[in-house]
Amino acid sequence: MNIFKAHRKRRATIGQNVTRQSLGSRAGLYFLVFGACGALAIGVFAYSRSSATSVGDDAFTAHEWGTFTSIAGDDGQSVEWLPQNGSTDLPEFVEHLEGATFKGGLRGAVRMETPVLYFYTPVPRTVSVHVAFKNGLITEWYPAVSRSTPSGDLRNIALSDEGTCGEVWWKSVHLEPSSAAEYPKDEIETHYYAARETASTPLRIKQRSGTQYEKFLFYRGVADFRIPVAVTADRSGNVLARNLGSEEIPGMILFERRGERVGYRVAGPLQSETVLDAPELTASVDAVRVDLENELVARGLFPDEAHAMVETWRDSWFQEGSRLLYIVPESFVNAKLPLEINPTAAQLVRVFVGRVEVVTPATQREIETALAHHDSATIDRFGRFLMPILEVLGERDPEHAKQLQNSLATLER
Numbered sequence: 001m002n003i004f005k006a007h008r009k010r011r012a013t014i015g016q017n018v019t020r021q022s023l024g025s026r027a028g029l030y031f032l033v034f035g036a037c038g039a040l041a042i043g044v045f046a047y048s049r050s051s052a053t054s055v056g057d058d059a060f061t062a063h064e065w066g067t068f069t070s071i072a073g074d075d076g077q078s079v080e081w082l083p084q085n086g087s088t089d090l091p092e093f094v095e096h097l098e099g100a101t102f103k104g105g106l107r108g109a110v111r112m113e114t115p116v117l118y119f120y121t122p123v124p125r126t127v128s129v130h131v132a133f134k135n136g137l138i139t140e141w142y143p144a145v146s147r148s149t150p151s152g153d154l155r156n157i158a159l160s161d162e163g164t165c166g167e168v169w170w171k172s173v174h175l176e177p178s179s180a181a182e183y184p185k186d187e188i189e190t191h192y193y194a195a196r197e198t199a200s201t202p203l204r205i206k207q208r209s210g211t212q213y214e215k216f217l218f219y220r221g222v223a224d225f226r227i228p229v230a231v232t233a234d235r236s237g238n239v240l241a242r243n244l245g246s247e248e249i250p251g252m253i254l255f256e257r258r259g260e261r262v263g264y265r266v267a268g269p270l271q272s273e274t275v276l277d278a279p280e281l282t283a284s285v286d287a288v289r290v291d292l293e294n295e296l297v298a299r300g301l302f303p304d305e306a307h308a309m310v311e312t313w314r315d316s317w318f319q320e321g322s323r324l325l326y327i328v329p330e331s332f333v334n335a336k337l338p339l340e341i342n343p344t345a346a347q348l349v350r351v352f353v354g355r356v357e358v359v360t361p362a363t364q365r366e367i368e369t370a371l372a373h374h375d376s377a378t379i380d381r382f383g384r385f386l387m388p389i390l391e392v393l394g395e396r397d398p399e400h401a402k403q404l405q406n407s408l409a410t411l412e413r
Contacts, residue, residue, distance in 0.1 A: 059122050062345040063200075065301060065309045066115030066337075068227060068328060071357040071388045074395055076230030076242060078356070081388035083111030083222050091192055093184045094142045094218070097166075098154055108159050108222040112136065112337070114192075114312060115352075116216040118200035118305065119345075121175050129170045129217060130340040135159055136223025137166035143205040143212035146171040159224035166221055173217070174204040181213040192218075194311040198304045228332050229270070231324050233360040237278030241324060243270045250327040251295050254279060255288060257320050258362065264288045266295075270326075278360070285318045292317075292325065299327055300349035309353075320381035321389075322360045328352040357385050359392045367393075371407040379411065 070078035083106070112133065119127070131138065136159060138148065145168040150157070157164060179202035185193065196215045205212045228245040237256075243249055249270035256263050256279045263279030264287075289310050296306035310317075317325065333352045341348070367389065370378035379386060390408070394401030 060345050061120045061347040063349045064117045065351045067113040067353050069111040069113055069355045070227050072231045073392055076232040078109040078227050080107050080109050083108055089190050091186045091188050091190055094140050095144055097139045106222050108224045110223045112221040116195045116218050118216050119175050121201050125175050127173050128342045131168050132338045133166040133221050134336050135164055135225045136221050138168050138219050138221040141168055141219040143214055144207050175201045177201050183213050191312045195308050197308050231356045231358050233358050235361055237360045237362055239276045242273040247329040247331055252326040254324055256322045266291055299351045301351050321363050322358045324356045326354045328354045359389050371404055374411055376411055
């Protein structure tokens, strides 16, 4: 496994030095974006290594993590797909836009998955939160929101339209450091609960139907916009990553899994483009988890937050196939997903991981072989990505892809 050892050592060192007490000493530039998608006004505040420039109580901080998931076509850019064509893997108490099955029929290029927003405060306080999703809809959330838009008949909505923007508001979020309230839980198997394993401040939201308690604000959505990186694979399985934006991609991991064999490569910041050799399948999931958590801590998450994020996605990020995991530039997150917290947190950290599924020659061969031998166990490992992978293969060879679809239909009978 050809890992850039110096880069990994740098990240591990940073991760060891990051604590809640040292948060105010990190250098960085953070953006708070106010207003709806149609008219964005950007407020900026910075803090240096010596002291924090606070816009509000300097003991009040907020951390957020989330993912942008997409599938690369043959040109390297994200293709349109059904972001959720199976189980939502969410507890029943999570609320949905236009019913629980709405997103299953909503096509888009990007699935925004499980952003969770944590708060840290030593004293009780009440805040309001507003999130907008440009060229997207926010389709799930918990606790209940005070308001969500758009509403009505959304079956024919075009996410790519410039005016499309999903928004949610939580108007009275009570942060209670000493709360010992119990959080909701049901019998559905889900990794949702892993996000609770942090030292964040408990919160409470009062609704007409009762009071809801949680450790974070949670939401999900679907959008149709171009992600900041293009990813293509050559015949040997080597991957070319191209930066489509003006800001560097802070870090990347190329991951591959074939059955029980796992491999990955870690890359540093991406300025323009780089080629990542196909990983040797001699690593372990535990090893890549450590590297990924170190990277998340280096980007500003607390160690328990980074662990909770990786634990939430352990079955998905490390499943069968090939994918590029990359740190989404913070300016891109702020532009596509503006966030307002009132009163303003003194420090705000937003860390999003982009996931790009790559249809490599190895993936194509594995699916072809599995369908030819009626190997449903292998096919099942690709989960919700199987159909969009077949669509990408259809762009390469429509007739052959049709044969694969017929073989799949026979297997499912």
